[in-house]
Amino acid sequence: MLSIRPFLYFASLSTGMGAAMLGGGSLEAQSVRPGDPTTSYVRALSLTGADFGTTFTVLPGTDLSGPAREEQIPETRAHPWWERPYPAYGTAPSSGALALSVDEARVRTVLNSAVPRGWNDGAMWAGRGVTSSFDARASARWRGLAVVANPTVVFNQNRSYELATVLPPNQPPWAYPWRVVDWPQRFGPDSFWTLDPGDSRVSLDWKSGRVSVGNESLWWGPGVRNAIVMSNNAPGFLHAALSTNEPVDIGIGRLEGKWIWGGLGESDYFDPSAPSDRFITGIVLAYSPDWLAGLTVGGTRVFQTHVPDAGLPASEYLLVAQGFLKVGQVSDQQPDGSDRRDQILSLFARWAFPESGAEVYVEWARTDHALDLEDFLQEPEHSQGYTLGLQKVTSKSTQRMFLLSAELTHLEASTTFQLRPRPTYYTNSAVTQGYTHKGQILGAWVGPGGNSQFVGLEMFAAWGSVEMFVQRQVHDNDAFWVWAEANNQTFDAHHVSFDLGVDAMVFRGEVELGGGAVITRQINRWFYGPHLWNFNLSLAARWRPGA
Known part of the structure; x- marks a missing residue:
């Protein structure tokens, strides 16, 4: 969860030693992947009139292949990276021959001076001190079959800092302090190493469809900073998937989608008595x-159990x-319609x-079933969360392009919690690890309970x-209101x-x-704690073939 967007972008040392081809073939262009700098650039470029055949709402998505990609950009529009080829991740054999390639390797280093801070960095969790990661990517392709290996190694210095007192029983001292959820404040007392499969996969393409098994990070919905249902904020998890590999023409428009089935793991710093094996399934269209x-327009739905x-x-x-209604789930075993599963769903739109040179987007989510249609019509905001965003591209010449972005995310509980249970995002009483x-x-x-602008x-x-x-x-406002009431606090302890x-x-x-620096001022840490400053520094590099 901890690294800043720049750290993702520029943190890659790509040993793309080129495609070692066994037979003829042509390089395949990059898939649109979450966290890649090319994805950000191509999304901005799409606002100038270029059609790359992707909606940027189902990632990883369409391959940016084909010579038409340059021709789609009007000569009068900005395209400052026009001389720089898109990354070639593997090869697409044209003659049925086997194609092998070493595509990428990358290195990243992040420093936090006082506390963990950052987001959307997959397998990397950057605590206090130095965190470094290295990953390499290689692939083998034959016709529609692809095998991609992307192992990732992460070192965490994990220096100590003051922790909040953990209130839930049976939790280790490193656990999240306010509620039962597998979201540790700190991953233990010592430095540690992590080996992760990264964005590895085995896939088979046929026409516009794909069957795959892999560990790839997913990003669903139109958000740029926050994806409410599925993002690359956590490490990728092992899953099987049925998906489109390009938008499918269905006669009345184009359709993209993915349906997954997988397994989730817990950290070593959660209640050891809780069942640990979890199943997850979800869909995005x-x-x-x-x-x-x-x-x-589209939607997502995910269950875990x-x-x-x-x-x-x-x-x-x-x-x-x-x-979608609890009344439909009533049974002798579950007379109130509740069950042992945890679900979250969302509807989204991007225009x-x-x-x-602009776009607007919205994602609206719920983390609890409505009781029935009448309940939904009366209180559709119960358990809701939402993201609103816009981006605007401007340019003074074809060699320079500016992108203005604004995004708001709100996951704090609505006022309906005053008269009914408070469903905090990413937590669940049955699946105690949470989402x-x-x-x-x-x-x-x-x-959980967080907001951002x-x-x-x-x-x-x-x-x-x-x-x-x-x-x-704003950190976990749902917990704040409970804590403030219990401790006779006023409004001024959020x-x-x-961040600046x-x-x-x-190039x-x-x-x-690449590199980045972020200065953070935290006030009322853990509500009762002190104000503090944190300095976040990142350095990174990427080397890729043919660039």
């Missing part, structure tokens, strides 16, 4: 109608088709306006890019962080060098 250019000793019944694999994997939140990085300005130029941003985060950051990336031939 994104539809772009022909008659409304630039519009994409503990795996019983006897194994999962077949019906669990079809949970995404379950009804791009290339003639204006987590290996101790990190699978959804929005702001976490972000404004950033990024410039793309032929030499690379630079961004400045400001951000405000745990809030203010800058990041940059510079040097096949190498991309």
